[in-house]
Amino acid sequence: MSRSLRALLLCLLVLGGTGLPARSAxxxxxxxxxxxxxxxxxxxxxxxxxxxxxxPGDLVVVVRGPERTQPVMRKSNVAGIWMNxxxxxxxxxxxxxxxxxxxxxxxxxxEPVLRANQFGVENLGIALPSARAGGRAATEWREAxxxxxxxxxxxxxxxxxxxxxxxxxxxxxVHLPSNVPPGLYRAETYVLQDGQVVAAQxxxxxxxxxxxxxxxxxxxxEQPAAYGAIAVLAALVAGWLAHLLFxxx
Amino acid sequence: xxxxxxxxxxxxxxxxxxxLGGAIGFLSGVFGVGGGFLMTPLLIFIGIPPxxxxxxxxxxxIASSVSGSxxxxxxxxxxxxxxxxLLGGGFAGSTIGVAIFSLLQTLGQIDLVINLSYVVLLGTVxxxxxxxxxxxLLRRRRKIKPGKLHTHTWLHGLPLKTRFRRSRLYVxxxxxxxxxxxxGILSAIMGVGGAFVLVPLMIYxxxxxxxxxxxxSLFQIIFxxxxxxxxxxxxxxxxxxxLALLLTIGGVVGAQFGGRFGARLPGDTLxxxxxxxxxxxxxxxxxxxxxxxxxxxxxxxxx
Numbered sequence: 001m002s003r004s005l006r007a008l009l010l011c012l013l014v015l016g017g018t019g020l021p022a023r024s025a026x027x028x029x030x031x032x033x034x035x036x037x038x039x040x041x042x043x044x045x046x047x048x049x050x051x052x053x054x055x056p057g058d059l060v061v062v063v064r065g066p067e068r069t070q071p072v073m074r075k076s077n078v079a080g081i082w083m084n085x086x087x088x089x090x091x092x093x094x095x096x097x098x099x100x101x102x103x104x105x106x107x108x109x110x111e112p113v114l115r116a117n118q119f120g121v122e123n124l125g126i127a128l129p130s131a132r133a134g135g136r137a138a139t140e141w142r143e144a145x146x147x148x149x150x151x152x153x154x155x156x157x158x159x160x161x162x163x164x165x166x167x168x169x170x171x172x173x174v175h176l177p178s179n180v181p182p183g184l185y186r187a188e189t190y191v192l193q194d195g196q197v198v199a200a201q202x203x204x205x206x207x208x209x210x211x212x213x214x215x216x217x218x219x220x221x222e223q224p225a226a227y228g229a230i231a232v233l234a235a236l237v238a239g240w241l242a243h244l245l246f247x248x249x
Numbered sequence: 250x251x252x253x254x255x256x257x258x259x260x261x262x263x264x265x266x267x268x269l270g271g272a273i274g275f276l277s278g279v280f281g282v283g284g285g286f287l288m289t290p291l292l293i294f295i296g297i298p299p300x301x302x303x304x305x306x307x308x309x310x311i312a313s314s315v316s317g318s319x320x321x322x323x324x325x326x327x328x329x330x331x332x333x334x335l336l337g338g339g340f341a342g343s344t345i346g347v348a349i350f351s352l353l354q355t356l357g358q359i360d361l362v363i364n365l366s367y368v369v370l371l372g373t374v375x376x377x378x379x380x381x382x383x384x385x386l387l388r389r390r391r392k393i394k395p396g397k398l399h400t401h402t403w404l405h406g407l408p409l410k411t412r413f414r415r416s417r418l419y420v421x422x423x424x425x426x427x428x429x430x431x432x433g434i435l436s437a438i439m440g441v442g443g444a445f446v447l448v449p450l451m452i453y454x455x456x457x458x459x460x461x462x463x464x465x466s467l468f469q470i471i472f473x474x475x476x477x478x479x480x481x482x483x484x485x486x487x488x489x490x491x492l493a494l495l496l497t498i499g500g501v502v503g504a505q506f507g508g509r510f511g512a513r514l515p516g517d518t519l520x521x522x523x524x525x526x527x528x529x530x531x532x533x534x535x536x537x538x539x540x541x542x543x544x545x546x547x548x549x550x551x552x
Contacts (some may be wrong), residue, residue: 040491043251043260071549073357081538083361087549095551144546152548178251178260181551209255216255220486228482231308231490232475235497239315242501246316 026054027199029189034203036176037210044178047205049187050171058101058108058192059162060119061172063205065096065154066183072145088141093126095181097149100160100172109195117190117197121146121155153177182208256489257301263495265295270499274313277500278507279514280523281463282448283310283470285441286371287526288496289363290534299360301489303350303440304481308493310442310474313500318467326464328415331457334422335429335447335465339473342433347480350438354485357549364534366439371531374445378524385517416457416465424455429469437477442470445527 029051036045049061070093074086101108105120115123126145128138149155154177162172174187185205190197209217220227251260269291277284285306292302321327353359407421428450432443444466451462482488511519 038253040253041251042253068551070551071357073547073549075542075545075547077541081361081365082540082542082545084357084547087357093551141546144544145548147544148546148548151544178253179258181258213253213255216490220256220482220488224483224486225479227486227490228479228488231482231488231493232311232478234490235308235311235478235493236315236475238494238497238501239312240319242312242316242497242504243319246501246505247320 027189027191027201028052029187029201029203031187031203031205034205036180036205036207038180038182038208038213039211040213042178042213044180045176047174047176048171049174049189049203050169051189051201052169053191053199054168055193056167057198058103059164059170060105060108060117060190060192061098061100061162061174062119062188062190063096063098063174064094064186064188065181065207066094066185067092068095068181069093070145072141072148074141074144088128090126090128090141090145093145094124095154095183096176096185097121097124097155098160098174099156100162100174102162102164102170105159108192113192113195113197119190120159121150152179154180176207180207252491252495254297254489254492256305256487257297257492259296261295261297261492266492266495267499269295270309270496271503272499273496274500274503275507275510276503276526277313278504278509279511280507280519280526281511282444282523283313283442284500285310285436285443286367286439286445287530289440290367290530292492293363297492299363300350300354300485300487301492303363303438304478304485304487305489305492305496306440307436307474307477307481308488308490309496309500310436310440311471311478312493312497313504314442314467314470314474316501316504318464318471321464321467324464326460327468328413328457328461328465329468330411331413331416331418331425331455331461332465332468334411334425335469336472338426338429338431339433339436339469340476342430342435343437343473343477344433344480346434346437347477347484349434350481351484361538363439364538366435368531368535368538370435370439370446371527372535374449375524375526375528375531377449378520379528382517382521382524386521389517413457416455416461418456420455428454429473433473433476436470436473437480440477442474444470 029049032048069089069091071087071089073084075082076085078085099120105114114120118125126142128141146155150157160172162170164170185207187203187205189201191199250263252263253260273284273288276287289302289306292306293299353362407423409422410419411422412419432447435446436443447466448462451457451466452459478488
């Protein structure tokens with residue numbers, strides 16, 4: 001329990017530190033929910049990002065999960081059997097990536113601007129060190145990583161839409177699937193005018209396991225021997241109870 | 250109703266898991282086997298990561314073999330001396346098996362090895378059972394006398410000969426130890442109790458009476474799966490208690506109904522049906538190995 005409390009405190013601290021709905025140059029944005037709790041009934045959730053802008057402009061919303069080191073494997077046919085034969089490791093891969101905009105990204109800004117700000121899955125700053133793979137092969141590995149992430153539902157398949165109300169108010173809905181990796185997320189809101197970013201704001205979003213789920217996970221990793229003993233004991237008792245329950249009937 | 254599995258880090262429908270446990274429990278009650286060889290592939294099929302499916306299924310095997318072994322024990326169908334030697338081998342084998350499992354996981358080949366072991370093992374056992382079952386059916390029809398009860402082979406010339414009173418056997422202690430060792434490795438890598446390999450080996454290789462075989466194999470499977478669960482929890486942190494408990498609840502209920510249903514069927518018909526079932530799983534899994542995958546690329550575990 002103390003762990004979940006600590007997570008909550010940490011989250012509050014972070015929120016307090018960056019200032020809740022921080023203002024920057026005519027932009028104000030916030031999330032409907034700053035703490036997503038993964039509890040036993042968790043089946044994914046939609047978080048609403050909303051806000052207002054002072055002057056008319058284009059809006060791009062990006063949500064990124066914590067960065068991880070992500071291995072990717074490639075199968076090939078060896079003597080009639082498909083097996084993993086090659087492996088590449090990508091550094092600093094966002095575990096989750098979502099992007100939304102009020103109109104197609106290609107209409108909002110030029111290719112270099114999109115790439116510099118990492119707008120859109122194809123512009124994500126994930127690349128293999130050139131020593132390990134280059135050219136055609138590197139692109140293929142990168143595309144495979146993105147494709148697999150999309151299949152898991154952790155990267156958006158296509159840019160979602162930001163709804164603009166009267167050129168001032170905006171909102172978009174971010175879907176977090178049930179397999180969303182826990183951690184500290186960043187929801188970034190950008191305002192663009194004439195293809196250039198003129199205002200930006202970052203709002204933290206904490207996704208953490210709470211309650212029994214968090215305790216079990218922490219226990220399994222921090223006290224593996226005790227966890228194993230409990231798992232064994234629970235199964236022994238369950239088997240014995242089943243025997244007692246059905247002996248007479 | 251969805252439930253979040255804390256170790257697998259995904260949510261699954263509760264009734265799907267209870268139903269899966271119940272269906273496999275029913276089959277295991279009918280055929281008198283643990284059913285791990287069906288459960289682990291099914292768990293992987295519904296999207297549980299293979300390492301977690303294997304380790305959690307080992308935990309589930311404990312519960313089903315405990316409830317099954319009580320009745321065998323009370324009927325005196327356990328050869329403890331034989332069981333303990335099998336167990337010695339089983340402990341050594343399963344400890345090495347879990348270490349192999351960890352190694353394969355870091356090499357990224359664990360899925361392949363799990364799949365291959367299933368195909369080879371289930372394929373062999375399934376074919377043998379089909380042959381044996383068909384022969385038994387024919388024998389019953391034609392009323393041919395069975396052959397010699399006991400034949401002497403080189404196996405009987407091994408050292409360390411020991412008398413097993415309960416099984417009415419006089420064989421080398423090395424034999425059950427090696428059998429236990431081999432099955433121990435399998436149960437660690439495949440997440441099965443291993444009864445479907447252990448039982449035929451005890452009957453055909455050791456020549457134990459069938460009545461004693463079931464009780465004795467259950468006795469040793471309890472301890473080997475305890476060892477596997479414990480080691481998997483320590484080395485790989487892949488045992489999901491929530492998943493295991495849901496499967497166990499479904500499983501024990503299903504097994505009761507299955508047991509009653511199975512009691513009404515003749516033994517050789519049962520063996521034939523089990524052979525077909527095992528072979529079916531083997532064919533299904535071998536397709537995954539030979540059919541070109543939709544995507545040649547897949548993701549490893551992030552760190």
